[in-house]
Amino acid sequence: MSPVAPSAGIGDEGVWFRVESGSAGSTVRRAAERLAADLGLGDRRTADLSIVVAELASNMVKHAQEGTLLLRPVRTSVQVGVELVGIDSGPGMADLAGSSRDGHSTTGTLGVGLGSIARQATWYDAHSxxxxxxxxxxxxWTGPAPEPAWAAGLTRPLTGEQVSGDGYAVRTVAGRHQVLVSDGLGHGPLAAAASQEARRAFLTGPAASPAGMVEHLHKSINHTRGAALAVAEPDAAAGVLRYAGLGNIAGSVVTESSRRGLVSLPGIAGHQRRQVREYEYPYPAGAVLVMHSDGVVDRWQAVDYPGLLGRAPLVVAATILRDSGVRRDDACVLVARVR
Structure with a gap:
């Protein structure tokens, strides 16, 4: 099956919903069903999606505080799907696996919510x-779950804005695993346009090194207002990570016991820069690459989240965004794990 364009109302970046009441859950469910119809998900998968949304929203209303839910399309070269990311600042669970079994409850209810989500979804992961x-x-998904993603990211716009000026992209080209994080100058549509152009140039660009790709992006977005951006290339076989950046994109190589920051040089891609430099860092087995824009405060530590680095990159990114993202700025987090 060829990928189908997403709904005009929900682009690839998705839409965030606040989930604080049953009516909000119904709103998300209807939006998910419309997106599924636009994608051609099919009746059976759409029914599964409706159950997942209903249970996730219901759990948030019953147990959570400040619950938010991201709805967005996902795609591979052969199929499409709908992705949900539920984030809350509630009491959390010491035994998430136990809470996912049918019949478990923390409030005297039947307790089938998380078990139902895991059962009806094509792919599921969580951390608490x-x-x-x-x-x-x-x-x-329309079919079986694809191979687990080696990298995933999230963006969230400044409160009051409809689009985020931050963006990210992931690609594998000529055996290179590469990721991009971009922060368009300012906020709103013009900042978003700068990051969108950086993303387009990255995904269609040559199989260059991170420094070569930053040079390519600098030339490609000179008709926009410009952006801070960084490109990283984790190379598990060589045990190194190659990194080049301009402006205030934060990056770090994280393990359970260490965290090493990555260097970006001053500048604005598309407008002003020094000579682009590429740096190499150790990339040990099990390490995770974390990159984010300045809309995320660099204050989290892996030791505060037992087991988190072993979860899917999307779960790691969502956790960091929840606890370190700020509402007064666009925010973007990207997490990669290459084995």
Missing amino acids: VPGRGTVVTAQV
């Missing part, structure tokens, strides 16, 4: 820490 909250991610 008592006192910090829970992240639940789920995908419903």
Whole structure:
């Protein structure tokens, strides 16, 4: 099956919903069903998606605080799907696996919510820490779940804006695993246009090194207002990570016991720069690459989230966005794990 364009109302970046009441859950469910219809998900998969949305929203209303839910399309070269990311700052769970079994309850209810989500979704992952909250991610595809993503990202616009000036992209070209994070100058549509152009140039660009790609992006977005951006290339076989950036994109190589920051040089891609430099860093087995815009405060530590680095990159990104993202700026988090 060829990928189908998403709904005109929900682009690839998705739409965030606040889920604080049953009516909000109904709104998300209807939006998910419209997106599924636009994508051609089919009646059976759409029914599965409706159950996942209903259970996820219901859990948020019953147990969570400040619950938000992201709805967006996902696609591979052969199929399409719908992705949900539920984030809350509720009491959290010490035994998430136990809470996912049917019949388990923390409030005297039947307790089938998380079990039903895991059962109806094509792919599911989650993480929870008592006192910090829970992240639940789920995908419903037209067919079997694709290979787990080695990298995933999230963006969230400044409060009051409809689009985010931050963006990210992931590609594998000529055996290179590469990721981009971009922060368009300012906010709103013009900032979003700069990041969108950087993303387009990255995805269609040559199989260059990170420094070569930053040079390519600098030339490609000179008709926009410009952006801070960085390109990283984790190379598990060589045990190194190659990195080049301009402006205030933060990057770090994280393990359970260490965290090493990555260097971006001053400048604005598309307008002003020094000579682009590429740096190499150790990339040990099990390491995770985390990159984010300045809409995310660099204050989280892996030790505060037992087991998090072993979860899917999307779960790691959502957890960092929840606890370190700020509402007064666009925010973007990208997480990659190459084995």
